[in-house]
Amino acid sequence: MARPAGQSGEDRALRLRAGSGGGRVIRKGSYVVHGLPAKLCADGLVLPEGPRWRDGELIFSDMFGHRVAALSGCGVVTTLARVTQQPSGLGWLPDGRLIVVSMLDRKIRVVGKDGSADVLVSIGDCAVDRCNDMVVDARGWAYVGSFPASQGATAWERIDNSPMAAVACVDFRDLDNIRVNIAATGLHMPNGMVISEDGRTLIVAETAGRRLTAFDIDQDGGLANRRVWADLPIRPDGICLDVQGAIWVATPLDQPAFLHVREGGEVIATVDGDGLGGFACELGGEDGRTLFLLEAPYPVQPDAPLGRIRSVRVDVPGIRKSDGNAQ
Template sequence: MDISEIKTLGSGLARPEGVMAEPGGGLVAADARGCCAKISPDGQTQFYGNVGGVPNGICLDKQGNCIIANIGNGQVQCLAADGTHTVLFDKADGRAMPAPNFPFLDLQGRLWVSNSTAGDLEQSLRQPAPDGCVMVYENNRARIAAEGLYFANGVAVDSEGKYLYVAETTRQAISRFAIGKDGSLGDRQTYGPEPLCDLGFPDGCALDEAGNLWVTFPARGAVGYIDPDRRLCMVAEDRRMEVLRRPTNICFGGKDRKTAFIGSLDSQSIAYFPVPYPGQALIHQL
């Protein structure tokens, strides 16, 4: 894809790491100033909420509430449209989770949340260690579902609820777990190449209806996908980071969910471009 095909929407954002597409055509984005933003289809941007910390990954529930993995204060929060919020949890199995990174609400109603590290964020990026995990929250209780992950980051679950995908950033790989009927996870399997590619530190991931797992690469300024044959296909690459400015999370929306919207670490807006297959419908898009 030529970089000129990538457009942007919204303005004035600060580190919009997480982005979600609403059914009506608008977007919701995380903002590092302790709030979120609503972006209308014509680009008007309004900020709401006061959740503190640094909102990172986000997802939406059926009611349109924004679930936030707040990597700045260690809380997983639920932000309503009126700006009020509640804390869903900050511990799993009685252990503090200091670095919640990305939440994913599957079609069975389970909330999966990655926790990147048990220690210092910057140190964990410089000195990789298997101290990340994935938590699952159901019936008002959070438990640890998988441990021993290298900077657990983006999370996705297929529409049938069979597999959980996790981006392990410092391992430069995607892991996949079979999901049991009781919500337990099977053994970790590497999904796709390892390492993924040069500067292949994955951040976000999302599935489309063709079975492709889309992945963002902030250090490379790139977005690609792992096809069902587990080959990595690069779609957009912006080494100069003129528009894909350290891309982080990806979601699908617009007409037939055939537009990819990209969160980032460095942009003040949301990049977007057309994709060949519809994105998998998330729980708030059904």
């Protein structure tokens, strides 16, 4: 399988900065965090995104590979479905079926056991240009971000010039009467999202806004009490939440590629992308302490399989639902 040019796969470095304690670079073996070696889980991907830990596997979208896939504990990647209109955010319906955001046609598709990806509902005008990431709560509310088109001479300028967009809310509680509405407007490129362990708070990464924004979730799935959860020194993409309420943040446009952040903006630790951008991250593994790092070059090369998934061991596990799976 292809590797990023100029990288050996064994003699790479990871830079970890914790609090104000400075930085260190470790070049023994592959990667090391807290004295434990990390590993390359999969390469030869194009743009891995939208990861979710489920039933002992990492389920993710390979956006420009046009597929939803599963990464097993032994490093085998299996295609679950083909999604020609670029797959992104993932989640599960109350009945246990996997759903995926189809970006370009602004639809949510349900993944069948036969590899099908049939349209379940259209987001329509509730999204600006393209749909993007998604999170689904335990009751069946799904929140979907937008990826609006913009102008600029560079990829960085196009992100920063992105117009304001909305977060859509899809009510999947009654699958015979699915409803879609706009839950929040005026977000500066709403991207990765998480829901707090008690189910009462939605946190959204505003990529162009360089911040994480929180909302209260009311009993009807609506969003209220908008507030800044953390201002960031980077443009955030995918995010995941640990049991202490801190958030791991991925960024494809800046370095370090991954930050561990507390509410208010304190950076606890960072992980360098070693030349690649961080697009998403997820806490999983048997004990929830394996941090999966989904990486690819930026700007993205849609026809080049230079993306990869690495994993590192961390101290604080991710939140888990009653069935042991992540959000």
